[in-house]
Amino acid sequence: MSKTINARSPKGFRDFLPETMMRRNYVMETITDVFHRFGFEPLGTPILELRETLLGKYGEDAEKLIFSAQHGRSSKDPLAMRYDLTVPLARVVAQHESELSFPFKRYHIAPVFRGERPQRGRYREFYQCDADIVGVAGIAADAEIVTMTQRILERLNFPQFTIKINHRKLLTAIGEFSGLPDAQLPDLYRSVDKFDKIGADGVRQELIERQIQPEAVSRMMELLQAYEPGSGNLDFIAEALGEGDNGLDDLRGLANVLSDAGLPATCYDFDFTMARGLGYYTGPIFETVISQPNLGSITGGGRYDELVGMFRKQSLPTTGISFGIERIINLMDELDLYPAHLGGTLVQALVTVFSRETSTASMKVANQLRDAGINTELYFEPRKLGRQFSYADKKGIPIVAIAGPDEIEAGLVKLRRLSDGEERRSPMSDLASAVADMLGAH
């Protein structure tokens, strides 16, 4: 016997066993269904991209996080594993422009790779779930993104969530209003974005530590904390900032469309402390948080009108959303938001095998159920019935079908529902509907 290989996965990479995988699929299928409902269509791109495609925009910081993927013999065309789905989208739009019709509405659910040190909820391979609209400059597109976000979270049964809305230009305007030099704007975004985490005092302290003038900090904090639900918020800040290219028109327009669309006022909010990191955003930005209890953010997105310009002389206006699907799945596990029919198995019926002599009859029963659309497992060898029941019970299969000598003789199949022990005898001709009935009445 040769020495065995240690069974382990690379750091930050995971296996998903069937029970987990079925929950993941449910979440992705539910989201996909709503994407379709809004007219978004799927896009697929390679896991590998040319290294230059990925590095163009983000430079050194990205370099450390990117997995290279080199073919053993080739030194041409350095390759790397994609670390998001947005850059590939921008590339596809530029590369296949003539084959697409605009507005181009696509969604993409697929794994991406980052060489980060793994931590809770952070892996080196994880799924991203994006929906974007390319080719529409107006806020109608942004509004559709927000509306769809609300529909999706509703469909997933989240009892409470808030879609925070802000505007990149407004953040800049607030910084300038406070007398902040342009060079310090990124510091501003970074600190302000931690508002939920470290509070107003924490942000103030961090801004001061970042060498920002105390006066500027005070003026800014006053504006940022101006908080009233609804559009009163917008009025207050408009008065302070005056007119200008500060994004307030966009936000007002968004507020109107969302209101007209009938979105519950409790599910979105204009929040000037939300910053979405550094990024490529140029217009309205969105982030959904679960705040009761405070469980952090589950979506992030916004308008990024310049990104396609990475690959094309003239850019195309783009807005979109990314669902933090790993985090959503975590929260759904914790909050137990899955529908009851998602059990430990998708098998609906187990057909037992009594003996060698009756195994053909059992197989016919199983195939009849399968043909009728019932997920059916046929036990593989004749063993004690108790063993076969025990297997069904352990796996969570709701119905056990028995075709023993007595039943075969009478042209019947005995059905037993494990949850309550209910038993019926059904003629072969009526089998599928009897099983469906027992499943339904469950």
Add this chain to the structure above:
RNA sequence: GUGGAUGUAGCUCAACGGCAGAGCGCCUGAUUGUGGUUCAGGUGGUUGAGGGUUCAAGUCCCUUCAUCCACCCCA
């Protein structure tokens, strides 16, 4: 990249420097046509790896690997 914690049976964890254990799981039987509950028996280990101290190391020391947590970063 920085700091902290933890590695013992398939899983969750015990064991003062002195015979490596428990619960759960798994297997067999009680029960040869019926699961869960119960009872009886059984299977289970290079104590992450390597070195050192000691009469004696799961335990103490050093190295290393892995995992988790908090930072940094988050496109």
